[in-house]
Amino acid sequence: xxxxxxxxxxxxxxxxxxxxxxxxxxxYKDEGNDLVVVVxxxxxxxxxxxxxxxxxxxxxxxxxxxxxxxxxxxVTSAVLAMALKERGYDAVSMLGSQIRIKTDSAFGSxxxxxxxxxxxxxxxxxxxxxxxxxxxxxxxxxxITTLGRGGSDTTAVAVAAALHADLxxxxxxxxxxxxTDPNITDKARKLDRISYEEMLEMASLGAKVLQIRSVELxxxxxxxxxxxxxxxxxxxxxxxxxxxxxxQVVISGVxxxxxxxxxxxxxxxxxxxxxxxxxxxxxDAHIVVDMIVQNVSHKGLTDMTFTTAKADAKKAFKIMEQVxxxxxxxxxxxxxxIAKVSIVGSxxxxxxxxxxxxxxxxxxxxxxxxxxxxxxxxxSCVIKEKYGELAVRALHTGFGxxxxxxxxxx
Amino acid sequence: xxxxxxxxxxxxxxxxxxxxxxxxxxxYKDEGNDLVVVVxxxxxxxxxxxxxxxxxxxxxxxxxxxxxxxxxxxVTSAVLAMALKERGYDAVSMLGSQIRIKTDSAFGSxxxxxxxxxxxxxxxxxxxxxxxxxxxxxxxxxxITTLGRGGSDTTAVAVAAALHADLxxxxxxxxxxxxTDPNITDKARKLDRISYEEMLEMASLGAKVLQIRSVELxxxxxxxxxxxxxxxxxxxxxxxxxxxxxxQVVISGVxxxxxxxxxxxxxxxxxxxxxxxxxxxxxDAHIVVDMIVQNVSHKGLTDMTFTTAKADAKKAFKIMEQVxxxxxxxxxxxxxxIAKVSIVGSxxxxxxxxxxxxxxxxxxxxxxxxxxxxxxxxxSCVIKEKYGELAVRALHTGFGxxxxxxxxxx
Numbered sequence: 003x004x005x006x007x008x009x010x011x012x013x014x015x016x017x018x019x020x021x022x023x024x025x026x027x028x029x030y031k032d033e034g035n036d037l038v039v040v041v042x043x044x045x046x047x048x049x050x051x052x053x054x055x056x057x058x059x060x061x062x063x064x065x066x067x068x069x070x071x072x073x074x075x076x077v078t079s080a081v082l083a084m085a086l087k088e089r090g091y092d093a094v095s096m097l098g099s100q101i102r103i104k105t106d107s108a109f110g111s112x113x114x115x116x117x118x119x120x121x122x123x124x125x126x127x128x129x130x131x132x133x134x135x136x137x138x139x140x141x142x143x144x145x146i147t148t149l150g151r152g153g154s155d156t157t158a159v160a161v162a163a164a165l166h167a168d169l170x171x172x173x174x175x176x177x178x179x180x181x182t183d184p185n186i187t188d189k190a191r192k193l194d195r196i197s198y199e200e201m202l203e204m205a206s207l208g209a210k211v212l213q214i215r216s217v218e219l220x221x222x223x224x225x226x227x228x229x230x231x232x233x234x235x236x237x238x239x240x241x242x243x244x245x246x247x248x249x250q251v252v253i254s255g256v257x258x259x260x261x262x263x264x265x266x267x268x269x270x271x272x273x274x275x276x277x278x279x280x281x282x283x284x285x286d287a288h289i290v291v292d293m294i295v296q297n298v299s300h301k302g303l304t305d306m307t308f309t310t311a312k313a314d315a316k317k318a319f320k321i322m323e324q325v326x327x328x329x330x331x332x333x334x335x336x337x338x339x340i341a342k343v344s345i346v347g348s349x350x351x352x353x354x355x356x357x358x359x360x361x362x363x364x365x366x367x368x369x370x371x372x373x374x375x376x377x378x379x380x381x382s383c384v385i386k387e388k389y390g391e392l393a394v395r396a397l398h399t400g401f402g403x404x405x406x407x408x409x410x411x412x
Numbered sequence: 413x414x415x416x417x418x419x420x421x422x423x424x425x426x427x428x429x430x431x432x433x434x435x436x437x438x439x440y441k442d443e444g445n446d447l448v449v450v451v452x453x454x455x456x457x458x459x460x461x462x463x464x465x466x467x468x469x470x471x472x473x474x475x476x477x478x479x480x481x482x483x484x485x486x487v488t489s490a491v492l493a494m495a496l497k498e499r500g501y502d503a504v505s506m507l508g509s510q511i512r513i514k515t516d517s518a519f520g521s522x523x524x525x526x527x528x529x530x531x532x533x534x535x536x537x538x539x540x541x542x543x544x545x546x547x548x549x550x551x552x553x554x555x556i557t558t559l560g561r562g563g564s565d566t567t568a569v570a571v572a573a574a575l576h577a578d579l580x581x582x583x584x585x586x587x588x589x590x591x592t593d594p595n596i597t598d599k600a601r602k603l604d605r606i607s608y609e610e611m612l613e614m615a616s617l618g619a620k621v622l623q624i625r626s627v628e629l630x631x632x633x634x635x636x637x638x639x640x641x642x643x644x645x646x647x648x649x650x651x652x653x654x655x656x657x658x659x660q661v662v663i664s665g666v667x668x669x670x671x672x673x674x675x676x677x678x679x680x681x682x683x684x685x686x687x688x689x690x691x692x693x694x695x696d697a698h699i700v701v702d703m704i705v706q707n708v709s710h711k712g713l714t715d716m717t718f719t720t721a722k723a724d725a726k727k728a729f730k731i732m733e734q735v736x737x738x739x740x741x742x743x744x745x746x747x748x749x750i751a752k753v754s755i756v757g758s759x760x761x762x763x764x765x766x767x768x769x770x771x772x773x774x775x776x777x778x779x780x781x782x783x784x785x786x787x788x789x790x791x792s793c794v795i796k797e798k799y800g801e802l803a804v805r806a807l808h809t810g811f812g813x814x815x816x817x818x819x820x821x822x
Binding site: 017020021024051054055057058059060061062063065066067069070073076077079080081082083084085087088094095097099100144145146 | 427430431434461464465467468469470471472473475476477479480483486487489490491492493494495497498504505507509510554555556
């Protein structure tokens with residue numbers, strides 16, 4: 003079997019842990035697998051390097067930041083290769099520039115466009131374990147680029163896709179994907195499998211197990227992803243294509259975010275072009291809008307409500323005040339005390355009444371719903387922030403996700 | 413003027429110092445020069461990285477060590493380029509792999525074979541300051557190599573040679589090349605100029621200002637080298653071709669080494685092949701022999717004496733004991749309490765009586781000479797270690813090298 007493994011920053015956070023990783027790799031190798039190992043920088047290293055940059059420049063040049071921080075992963079890859087060779091296993095580090103992980107030139111957030119697989123395949127054929135530093139690539143001018151935080155997941159999936167690997171294993175500090183945040187309810191349950199689509203909805207909603215781009219890429223090239231813990235033995239969670247049997251499960255998880263704020267522009271004259279007029283200035287200011295709800299019109303006036311990241315909320319509010327004056331809206335209201343709870347599940351496609359059930363569960367707890375937004379496999383509700391955890395627990399129980407016997411399961 | 417500047421580890425040892433270096437570079441740039449800046453790793457960084465290697469492997473793989481430690485210079489080059497851009501000067505880092513500093517595959521001590529200058533020239537033409545990490549290259553298989561400790565000097569000279577630069581400036585923590593070690597006599601005087609040949613003899617004898625390989629390379633391509641302090645303003649010392657006027661100075665410097673030991677094999681049967689028989693086992697053990705003296709033969713027996721690094725002396729002694737038995741020599745004697753003093757000067761070529769003068773100066777101080785060895789521009793004497801400093805001071809004064817008024821000069 004050809005397996006790509008990725009070890010994150012905490013998994014390689016010390017020399018002892020790198021030695022442990024070498025042990026894991028050797029176990030797989032001894033089982034007869036071909037292995038490509040993608041590594042992150044040792045935890046804390048990227049921040050240390052960024053501090054050097056901020057020590058000499060207020061606005062460090064983006065090209066040079068990538069030259070600087072890509073060294074973090076380079077160091078880990080060399081050290082892991084040494085650790086493997088020390089134990090008598092042939093290994094070789096191959097940098098982004100060496101296996102030509104070609105990206106666009108968006109320094110700091112580059113996208114992989116192609117990978118030359120010949121060098122890797124040659125090394126694997128010779129029995130070598132190939133160690134690839136994650137997060138880095140080169141553009142078509144030969145400049146070093148990086149893929150953005152969490153980019154090592156993307157490197158791993160891209161390498162797995164290029165090599166048509168049988169499996170891409172992501173080793174991290176959690177032991178899999180859970181039905182909801184275990185910090186909110188101890189009844190949260192680890193999922194054995196989840197579809198790419200569900201994982202995408204979960205990830206974007208705050209289940210920070212996998213970088214969302216890596217899941218998109220895995221779906222595109224149909225690379226099975228296995229999320230596992232570096233520290234605890236276990237089966238992990240397989241992220242893969244939706245299988246027919248998966249439809250029996252209606253809801254796979256409940257997610258929760260407190261990082262958004264809600265802005266309402268009230269009594270907006272309801273005529274063609276108003277929405278464009280309202281949202282163009284936000285886009286120009288690079289503010290990402292999440293949910294948008296427009297109420298039905300009364301006397302030619304409507305209310306427009308949207309949510310955005312809390313960090314951007316004040317800036318968005320100021321822009322909206324100006325725009326509201328231009329379009330003749332009455333006022334702009336900002337509410338930062340909100341939470342968004344969502345249920346995610348492929349089963350929604352074939353089951354009716356899921357939304358109604360969600361609304362009922364929330365109202366039974368006396369929780370008022372302020373905004374609703376739905377997609378094919380997700381329903382999100384905005385509620386008061388203080389009810390967030392309560393809502394998650396109620397939905398987790400109401401949709402039958404609770405672990406049956408917690409003491410045995412975890 | 414096209415200038416290559418090299419800044420050593422202490423010169424870039426902190427963010428503050430890197431900012432200072434940026435200031436120096438800008439001053440040269442403002443004067444209308446084209447600049448390539450070669451940088452070392454921040455002081456202590458290479459050792460920190462080597463510790464990571466020794467933390468996971470007793471015998472770290474040499475290829476991977478180079479992948480690891482080359483990151484030190486990469487970091488400095490990116491940070492300096494940022495510091496320059498922050499001040500509004502266009503700059504760009506160019507790694508060994510990017511400007512294709514091609515070397516052989518001797519990991520850890522690779523030799524530069526060629527440099528593709530087009531990319532650098534293009535950047536210079538566009539008005540950019542080019543920042544090159546020293547010490548690193550790539551071999552013909554695309555593997556990262558390093559040039560050995562002090563290799564950044566070699567990078568600077570090689571880049572200067574490839575670009576036909578007008579000058580290569582080496583910034584370090586001393587302000588130039590001295591007539592002798594200022595720690596031994598406060599009458600030591602900074603030289604304004606010194607020839608490549610003299611510098612080579614000085615460097616190999618312990619004046620550790622410049623890496624010897626970089627001087628060899630500078631001589632080969634006739635690159636003028638200016639050694640200057642990063643911390644103190646001053647003219648520095650120009651290392652260049654011998655000029656006719658230089659011949660007026662007979663002796664340029666007095667050097668001194670305590671790092672050697674002397675081994676004598678006594679009463680060796682004097683027949684063809686004996687020297688080979690004695691020294692081949694040392695070469696096989698990678699022990700470098702410095703001076704060799706063979707006395708005239710008495711009754712078919714001779715004494716053979718040589719010096720070697722103190723670190724290798726005990727090993728060499730053991731090998732010699734075995735060899736002595738094989739060739740039928742009487743005994744092997746080791747003496748670790750020796751010092752080697754040397755006088756260096758191109759003027760020797762055209763002046764007679766220099767050796768005699770040296771011997772007289774030493775005997776006037778009651779110092780016995782145990783071994784003598786001469787080259788075209790150097791005379792070395794082995795004496796008892798305890799007389800080392802005295803001998804240096806006496807020779808320095810005797811050959812007219814003393815600073816005339818110390819208080820004004822330094």
